[in-house]
Amino acid sequence: MSAVATEYETVIGLEVHAQLATRSKMFCGCPTTFGAPPNSQTCPICQGMPGVLPVVNRRAVELAVRAALAFGLRVNPACRFARKHYYYPDMPKNFQISQYEEPLAEDGSLELEVDGAPRRIGIQRLHLEEDVGKLVHEGDFATALSSLVDYNRAGVPLMETVSRPDLRTPEEAAAYLKAFRAVLLALGVCDGNMEEGALRCDANISLRPRGSTELGTKVEIKNLNSFRNVQRALSKEYAHDYRYFPEPDLVPLQMDAAWVESTRAALPELPRARRQRFVSQYGLPAYDAGILTQSTALADYYEAAVRAHPANPKALANWITSELLREVDAADDTAIARSGISPARLAGLVLLIDDGTISGKIAKDVFARMLASGEDPAAIVKREGLTQVADAGALEALVDAAIAANAKAVADFKSGKTAASRAVVGQVMKASGGKANPAMVDRLVQEKLSRM
Template sequence: MSTTASVAPELLAKYEPVIGLEVHVQLLTQTKAFCGCSNKFGAPPNTLVCPVCLGLPGALPVLNKRAVEFAVLAARALNCEIRERSIFARKNYFYPDLPKGYQISQFDKPIAEHGWIDVDTPNGEKRIGITRLHMEEDAGKSIHDGFPDSATRTYVDLNRCGTPLIEIVSEPDIRTPDEAYEYLTKLKEILLYTGVSDCNMEEGSLRCDANVSVRPRGQEKFGTKAEVKNVNSFRFIRAALEYEIERQVEVIEGGGRVVQETRLWNANEGRTYSMRSKEQAHDYRYFPEPDLPPLIVTADKQAAILQDMPELPEARRKRMISEYEITAQDAQTLTATRAFADQFEAAAKAAKSPKRVANLVQSELTMRLKAANLELEQSPITMKGIAQAADLAEEGKLSSKQLKQLFDTAFERNEDFGIVYEREKPQQISDPAAIEKLIDEVIAGNPKQVEQYRAGKKTVAAFFVGQVMKLSKGQANPSLLNELVAKKLDA
């Protein structure tokens, strides 16, 4: 991937990036924001449309109640203050995929403001402010042949017109591309937990525009910003910001002036391209939407909506660390998704040792998932299977070696742990007399090692443990075996 790459690190160090993010999130409602058209992805072009979302004369919008509820849930999850009275406005601009010639949005009186997200940085936790969260409708989708090199035709699909959105605008508090990546990761995690969106970037459910400028370190005044659009993954957003920071520093150091503009990211080339000059708010000629009354969400209504608020990931991690005596790393893995956390907690409550369940997830499951390039929800071993394995290990019915073998088989055959265990039923030998008999046999066959042990080389005990394990085909109870080997050799 090419970048400017001509800016020396010492020159980059002279400047401080200032980054703000605008995240558009499609809400997971059944129907669109202001009409009854289906809100789903993947239908044939221009089939999920009606006079309202096509902007035909005389068609009037009716606000989707569920979209409001989702907006309130998201706002509270992001620590925002929710307005009891907000106003919809018309944002006027021309583009082929906007049939009305304006977008119904919110301007000076959004539904929520003044939120924040805490992110982890190399210097500790940092709070990123959220300026506002407002509701709006989505535009259609323009598909350009051969972009950006030889675009000859543009196709317009209006299925997406009127899809309910929330736009989440951060304060310009972000100072590095890594901080931007962490902010977006945390934001997506919170939104997925609330269930307001599926946040599928490939389908356009979550889209991010980044505003970035640079200024000499120590200077309070912001530099001229560029907006980077057309970025479809958090990894690419980080790369686009890295490129754009270098580009702007290079322009300034070369005696030029950064222009306020919108730029598009080209992932294949690893660079941004100028698209158009950046509009100011007054260019959109905002005015109150005459066809919609003010949106009133009273304190009582907010309370009713917020009854559906789930326990959010950060609070859940802290509780699980305390309740199940697991590590912070365990809690991070186990709360990766709300569904997986729910499954773990159900298994942990049913198992004899929640801590052992967590350890198996970390030590045995995640390693195999990574090797197989699978996500947690794609695991052939369910949390119920993990709990069963944990109980068998806790009861001494399975050695760690046997357990590993069963996990390997489960992944090879794409079967749950319980199915594999019932079919293969490995038994652990926990009868002291049976294990002593095996130890006696190994001791009798290895007099040289016995002499070494009794001469003071105590580490030789591991040799006898290994030989007995081999003889028992891995079925000897490990803790009992270690105890009996030491007892026999010391006798």
């Protein structure tokens, strides 16, 4: 078996459908809000009534162009919609308005890192289309006596991107999806909410002998709608005849070159560039920079904290990656705002450590209180009397008491086991309730033991 496994490689291509963050649908004025009562967000157009006509949502085109430029795709000077036919009751017209031979953009790539190694995954095309409705079956699909159709989602604008078959492992596929999502979020093109279906992924998977450049028989896995919950519904892709033809109700979209360029110029900093800047500008390790740029909100949070306390960007990064992200999901763009700790307050906490007001250990307690109450760290420290004891006289008394109580440690120290001083330091810290300045205690203990 292992011989077979080494001779073949997996070839994966991903088709990602991203719901564009527009207020209205692709071809009518209905709202796109998620979770509304069934069919409450529909009109004759998205219900496919006789006589209706589609009109292109300009905002959807703008967002798709923004994404196309971010992935380095060539925005075609003209593109065209096409009808894709198949009978299914979730599709009101029994055809879907999509793009076929003349997509909005072609030939780009997404750069990502897998296990620290950079990878460039080709993106073949990007096109616009409308979503379909949702079927609700009465019981199990096969035995259901009736099915209900909810057209709220029908006509919602989708942007489909088709990657080249450049992915080799499930890990790469996941990395692609994460990096892809981060770019869309940074652009404001899609809210990225996979639970609500705003980002859906189909995978085309095939096996081929290692070294071969031809693709094997393709298997399509539909609706990988979360990173974790990969549906097991493997199905062979049938050769559908969708009878595509140019949508006669819409004229070809002409892309004004100057407008495309101004859109390109207005693109925000993308996650990858931001990560590199975090490394060079703030001296962060690449790993930390990667975590902090997972979402625009998180990266913005970090930079706001740095602005509030510019002297120690590394410590701020540490507090975010090791403490804050234990409490909130880095991938959830809105969670950081709901944590209750503003960037300025986190910066205030690090400042209290850096100016010696509190110790790092006390700071963790203060952080826990901040999470619970959202209070200002300085106010917590003041009220709880957590200010570090840095008065030499007071510390000296504590050190003397600790030495007197630890004859064994003193003896060990004298016999050359200098590490024994730590037991004394620990004793002092404990006696001070953690408020003693650790550096001063350490110095005093060393001095006194050496003199004995």
